[in-house]
Amino acid sequence: MKLSREVIHTEDKRKLQDISGEEILSCYQCGKCSAGCAMTSAMDLLPHQVIRLLQLGQVQEALDSKTIWVCASCLACSARCPRGMSLANVMESLRSTFLRPGDRCLNPAEIPYELLEIVPEQALVAAFRKYT
Ligand code: SF4
Ligand code: SF4
Structure with a gap:
């Protein structure tokens, strides 16, 4: 180059x-x-x-x-x-x-309800911090 x-x-x-x-x-x-x-x-x-x-x-x-x-x-x-x-x-x-970049954002509406029931809150908070 x-x-x-x-x-x-x-x-x-x-x-x-x-x-x-x-x-x-x-x-x-x-x-x-x-x-x-x-x-x-x-x-x-x-x-x-x-x-x-x-x-x-x-x-x-x-x-x-x-x-x-x-x-x-x-x-x-x-x-x-x-x-x-x-x-x-x-x-x-x-x-x-x-x-x-936007394509790596975590959309709360796309998280399956069954997953929300079992995932620890802390994991969700951490995921939203990283993928927003
Ligand atoms: S970042 Fe600092 S320690 Fe690393 S190679 Fe460069 S000058 Fe050296
Ligand atoms: S790149 Fe620097 S901060 Fe990262 S693991 Fe190596 S020494 Fe630690």
Whole structure:
């Protein structure tokens, strides 16, 4: 792929930075975040590789990775980053971005009555928080 200003500085990337509050370009790819992450054996991309994709404007590729769901939000990467970037915030903003589109909303009217009778209230509250 040919890199250009248009490819790298996308609207999706700007939104992601707004949601996470992190400056993606401040990462200089030292890898300390990935070296300290306890979940890497289950990830398809290492945490610093997710950041690299975002730096290159490849937001969809980052959204498609298993890594964002494997991340346990333990904050070890954030504590280790010499640039003061919270990669955990970036992971959370990627998850939020993935869940935001309307087609992933949970419609209360579509939940079967039989299910409502047996599902714990807490599970419903959690589901509505995620899928709205
Ligand atoms: S520790 Fe920080 S600067 Fe180093 S690769 Fe990870 S996010 Fe980038
Ligand atoms: S917050 Fe996520 S990416 Fe960061 S060290 Fe923990 S599991 Fe790994």
